[in-house]
Amino acid sequence: xxxxxxxxxxxxxGAGFGGIELARKLANTPLDVTILDRNNYHNFQPLMYQVxxxxxxxxxxxxxxxxxxxxxxxxxFRIAEVTEIHTESKFLSTSIGAIHYDSLVIAxxxxxxxxxxxxxxxxxxxxxxxxxxxxxxxxIIQNIxxxxxxxxxxxxxxxxxxxxxxxxxxxxxxxxxxxxMRKYVLPKxxxxxxxxxxxxxxxxxxxxxxxxxxxxxSSKTLEYLEKLGIIVRVGARxxxxxxxxxxxxxxxxxxxxxxxxxxxxxxxxxxxLPEASVLPNKRILVDDFNRIIGVxxxxxIGDVAACITEENPRGEAMLAQVAMAxxxxxxxxxxLLNMQRNEAPMPFxxxxxxVMATIGRRKAVVDLPVLHFQGAxxxxxxxxxxxxxxxxxxxxxxxxxxxxxxxxxxxxxxxLMIRPARKIKKL
Amino acid sequence: xxxxxxxxxxxxxGAGFGGIELARKLANTPLDVTILDRNNYHNFQPLMYQVxxxxxxxxxxxxxxxxxxxxxxxxxFRIAEVTEIHTESKFLSTSIGAIHYDSLVIAxxxxxxxxxxxxxxxxxxxxxxxxxxxxxxxxIIQNIxxxxxxxxxxxxxxxxxxxxxxxxxxxxxxxxxxxxMRKYVLPKxxxxxxxxxxxxxxxxxxxxxxxxxxxxxSSKTLEYLEKLGIIVRVGARxxxxxxxxxxxxxxxxxxxxxxxxxxxxxxxxxxxLPEASVLPNKRILVDDFNRIIGVxxxxxIGDVAACITEENPRGEAMLAQVAMAxxxxxxxxxxLLNMQRNEAPMPFxxxxxxVMATIGRRKAVVDLPVLHFQGAxxxxxxxxxxxxxxxxxxxxxxxxxxxxxxxxxxxxxxxLMIRPARKIKKL
Numbered sequence: 001x002x003x004x005x006x007x008x009x010x011x012x013x014g015a016g017f018g019g020i021e022l023a024r025k026l027a028n029t030p031l032d033v034t035i036l037d038r039n040n041y042h043n044f045q046p047l048m049y050q051v052x053x054x055x056x057x058x059x060x061x062x063x064x065x066x067x068x069x070x071x072x073x074x075x076x077f078r079i080a081e082v083t084e085i086h087t088e089s090k091f092l093s094t095s096i097g098a099i100h101y102d103s104l105v106i107a108x109x110x111x112x113x114x115x116x117x118x119x120x121x122x123x124x125x126x127x128x129x130x131x132x133x134x135x136x137x138x139x140i141i142q143n144i145x146x147x148x149x150x151x152x153x154x155x156x157x158x159x160x161x162x163x164x165x166x167x168x169x170x171x172x173x174x175x176x177x178x179x180x181m182r183k184y185v186l187p188k189x190x191x192x193x194x195x196x197x198x199x200x201x202x203x204x205x206x207x208x209x210x211x212x213x214x215x216x217x218s219s220k221t222l223e224y225l226e227k228l229g230i231i232v233r234v235g236a237r238x239x240x241x242x243x244x245x246x247x248x249x250x251x252x253x254x255x256x257x258x259x260x261x262x263x264x265x266x267x268x269x270x271x272x273l274p275e276a277s278v279l280p281n282k283r284i285l286v287d288d289f290n291r292i293i294g295v296x297x298x299x300x301i302g303d304v305a306a307c308i309t310e311e312n313p314r315g316e317a318m319l320a321q322v323a324m325a326x327x328x329x330x331x332x333x334x335x336l337l338n339m340q341r342n343e344a345p346m347p348f349x350x351x352x353x354x355v356m357a358t359i360g361r362r363k364a365v366v367d368l369p370v371l372h373f374q375g376a377x378x379x380x381x382x383x384x385x386x387x388x389x390x391x392x393x394x395x396x397x398x399x400x401x402x403x404x405x406x407x408x409x410x411x412x413x414x415x416l417m418i419r420p421a422r423k424i425k426k427l
Numbered sequence: 428x429x430x431x432x433x434x435x436x437x438x439x440x441g442a443g444f445g446g447i448e449l450a451r452k453l454a455n456t457p458l459d460v461t462i463l464d465r466n467n468y469h470n471f472q473p474l475m476y477q478v479x480x481x482x483x484x485x486x487x488x489x490x491x492x493x494x495x496x497x498x499x500x501x502x503x504f505r506i507a508e509v510t511e512i513h514t515e516s517k518f519l520s521t522s523i524g525a526i527h528y529d530s531l532v533i534a535x536x537x538x539x540x541x542x543x544x545x546x547x548x549x550x551x552x553x554x555x556x557x558x559x560x561x562x563x564x565x566x567i568i569q570n571i572x573x574x575x576x577x578x579x580x581x582x583x584x585x586x587x588x589x590x591x592x593x594x595x596x597x598x599x600x601x602x603x604x605x606x607x608m609r610k611y612v613l614p615k616x617x618x619x620x621x622x623x624x625x626x627x628x629x630x631x632x633x634x635x636x637x638x639x640x641x642x643x644x645s646s647k648t649l650e651y652l653e654k655l656g657i658i659v660r661v662g663a664r665x666x667x668x669x670x671x672x673x674x675x676x677x678x679x680x681x682x683x684x685x686x687x688x689x690x691x692x693x694x695x696x697x698x699x700l701p702e703a704s705v706l707p708n709k710r711i712l713v714d715d716f717n718r719i720i721g722v723x724x725x726x727x728i729g730d731v732a733a734c735i736t737e738e739n740p741r742g743e744a745m746l747a748q749v750a751m752a753x754x755x756x757x758x759x760x761x762x763l764l765n766m767q768r769n770e771a772p773m774p775f776x777x778x779x780x781x782v783m784a785t786i787g788r789r790k791a792v793v794d795l796p797v798l799h800f801q802g803a804x805x806x807x808x809x810x811x812x813x814x815x816x817x818x819x820x821x822x823x824x825x826x827x828x829x830x831x832x833x834x835x836x837x838x839x840x841x842x843l844m845i846r847p848a849r850k851i852k853k854l
Contacts, residue, residue, distance in 0.1 A: 039843075039844065040568060040572065040842070040843065040844045041842070041843045041844070057484045057485070057486040057487075058484070058485075058843065058845055059484040059486075059843060060484075062843050064616070064842035064843065066616040066617070066842075067615075067616060067842065070615050070616065073618075076619070078572075078575075078576060079569075079572050079576075096576050130843070130845055131845065134845070141467060142506075145467065145505075145506050148505075149505060149506075149523050188494075188497050189491070189493040189494060189497065190493070192503070393832075394829070394832050397828060397832075398825060398828065398829075401824060401825065401828065402821070402825075405820075405821050405824075415467070415468070415491035415493075415494065416466075416467065416468045416485065416486060416489050416491065416557070417466065417467045417468070418485055418557055418558065418561070
């Protein structure tokens with residue numbers, strides 16, 4: 001057991017980008033740090049869609065949390081699910097028992113927000129975790145196998161449509177990857193099916209795709225997707241899905257077994273926080289120092305945190321900004337250490353380093369603070385940044401290798417339907 | 428739909444080594460071939476233990492079946508589970524409907540045989556499939572996490588024992604891999620635990636390990652395993668396991684959450700075969716030409732087939748011999764084509780090309796027909812043969828890369844507990 005003694009105990013809930021960055025900056029300091037997460041790995045969410053579409057293996061984008069902190073003598077990790085916070089007596093109720101904290105950091109990220117599709121969520125595919133991504137991969141292949149099988153029996157072409165709801169980065173990147181699979185991979189694997197009949201729809205309720213990026217990035221993304229044969233509907237909602245047909249706003253039906261929901265996220269906190277500190281979308285209200293409003297010695301960083309400012313009294317839009325989570329983690333580490341030395345904390349301010357998305361081969365959009373560009377160079381920048389951001393040498397090398405192979409042979413090598421043997425067992 | 432016309436239809440059930448080899452040899456011939464398997468991939472069983480112990484990712488040892496036959500115009504693949512054979516009217520009942528055949532080949536391999544441990548099987552880990560391997564990996568890590576957590580709460584050392592039942596290749600290779608994890612990997616990941624207290628037991632009922640190999644290979648394997656600190660018990664059985672303690676023959680108890688069963692396999696056929704054609708261990712009796720005894724136009728190859736000869740009236744021991752399955756598949760392809768030309772089929776005879784097993788770094792045993800050798804060179808031979816046997820360039824390259832990384836840094840990179848999101852859905 002790594003030692004504690006009577007040191008100040010920081011408990012971090014969630015091993016996403018914010019939580020990991022915070023713990024890294026607290027490694028080998030006088031503080032005692034415990035990270036809690038329901039999984040034993042940190043995963044690289046921005047590349048999850050590549051696992052779902054067979055471009056990368058699950059091991060390439062995830063990294064065991066304990067291995068990140070092998071050299072950190074004051075950082076402890078536990079697999080645990082937190083159910084409730086007791087703000088007065090300063091402890092957490094978890095699946096592995098009560099855990100006391102001196103300072104608490106909630107970095108639980110976001111969960112899928114289904115809005116009015118909540119009753120339909122069992123029929124929808126989402127993309128928030130590695131099991132989600134493997135499940136999506138399996139379901140997409142399974143539905144095409146089913147169409148092949150029906151074509152066999154009935155002798156007539158079967159619909160193999162895909163509907164993606166949500167035109168943010170995840171929806172756009174999935175649509176692009178699926179279009180390339182349809183073009184380069186599926187016709188070779190399923191010669192019995194006519195993929196000219198496979199339709200991929202992308203619905204976005206806002207007036208443009210990638211609403212958080214520049215106008216130019218949006219219009220170029222639309223152009224790329226339409227060139228790849230995606231049917232894009234902006235400013236359009238879907239009304240319903242009954243497991244067989246998607247009902248669009250104008251009442252027309254799209255027959256499909258594959259409906260992917262990337263249209264919304266919400267905060268993922270736990271019980272026990274004061275009602276006034278949690279927004280209707282479950283995000284936690286924090287001040288400039290990431291302190292949770294109304295709770296002593298508790299902080300929230302990353303997607304779960306909503307920062308209230310004079311210009312932004314409702315908390316900022318949840319952009320799933322990796323860079324913001326990392327910057328908040330870094331600053332909070334500094335502030336926690338400063339407070340130990342009775343120095344004043346510093347307020348957070350976001351330094352925008354840029355936003356990017358990829359649509360396909362040599363097709364990406366990059367918005368830097370001073371420069372917006374698109375196309376093949378943007379695509380190389382996107383790949384370079386993403387490979388360098390992966391944790392661990394092995395993951396960087398294997399990802400690079402897979403991408404080079406994919407690029408050369410226009411293929412996506414990883415077409416396994418990996419289904420579970422058993423259900424999750426609780427610790 | 429790939430064409431059929433009025434061609435002779437060969438249905439192959441099972442995409443293991445035998446089934447795939449057969450279909451490969453029938454590719455682009457005048458026969459019409461359908462492969463049925465419950466998974467959409469062929470997997471490389473001999474390296475399954477490496478997925479279970481974090482040495483390789485699941486994608487590295489499996490390959491989508493459709494991709495093997497992209498250039499074969501007469502080979503069709505369907506995901507299907509076969510439930511029954513109707514030998515008179517020559518069709519199969521399957522999860523995707525009835526499938527007619529002119530010639531049927533059963534190549535379903537083997538299933539785990541739990542013998543008297545059948546009632547305990549929910550508590551045992553097995554290693555017959557990729558979900559099995561991922562489940563074993565997750566369970567091993569989860570149990571160590573649990574021990575770390577208990578150590579934390581109680582402040583006293585917790586048992587983290589592993590019991591492996593069965594000293595064939597799978598048991599021996601798992602034991603070696605776990606011993607190396609205990610030595611090189613786990614102490615770095617779990618500094619709070621004392622791995623000198625982790626005991627790994629290997630039980631084999633026969634008087635020696637690797638009973639199908641030479642005496643020298645067995646004794647060297649025992650020496651390697653004991654050097655790695657495995658507690659090996661040969662000529663010893665375990666009596667019971669209740670989910671908490673393993674009961675040994677002398678009545679002593681071993682407390683453990685991790686019990687791995689590699690002690691037995693049985694045939695995996697389906698209903699409808701004549702009783703007289705199926706052995707008590709579920710293997711199917713075949714003649715010299717791999718024809719199923721008492722069933723017209725039906726064949727069995729690989730592990731599921733038991734060949735009756737004068738010297739061997741009960742059918743040969745099931746050795747899980749990859750080479751034998753491949754040789755039977757190859758010959759049967761030739762015989763099926765010969766019969767189309769009204770030529771006589773040729774009887775099967777096994778050409779032993781050698782057997783090998785690996786225990787750990789620079790520790791392997793190889794029995795060639797004329798030469799037995801052990802040690803570092805044997806280990807290189809083992810690695811070379813296994814890499815070359817993997818299907819697909821990508822899998823060869825990624826496996827080689829992972830092995831080189833593992834060799835250099837004494838680590839096993841793939842420590843994710845990947846648990847299922849949803850349960851298997853039927854097609």
